[in-house]
Amino acid sequence: MAGAFEVVSTLWLDEEKVRLAFRSGKGLGWHDHSACLFRGTERFFRPT
Numbered sequence: 001m002a003g004a005f006e007v008v009s010t011l012w013l014d015e016e017k018v019r020l021a022f023r024s025g026k027g028l029g030w031h032d033h034s035a036c037l038f039r040g041t042e043r044f045f046r047p048t
Contacts, residue, residue: 003043010037 013034021028 001044003040003046006036006040006043009040010034 010033013036014028014032017028017032021032
C-alpha cells in the first residue's frame with residue numbers, strides 16, 4: 001500500500017501542471033507527471 005500513497009502524493013506535486021493543462025485544453029502528457037507517479041505505480045503492483 002505504500003506505493004498507493006506515493007501515487008496520491010502526485011495530486012499535490014502536479015497540481016499546477018494539471019490546472020494549466022485543463023485551462024489550456026492541451027492536456028498533460030505522461031512524461032510531464034512527477035516521478036512519484038511512476039515509482040508509486042511500480043511499488044504498488046510489484047507484489048502481484
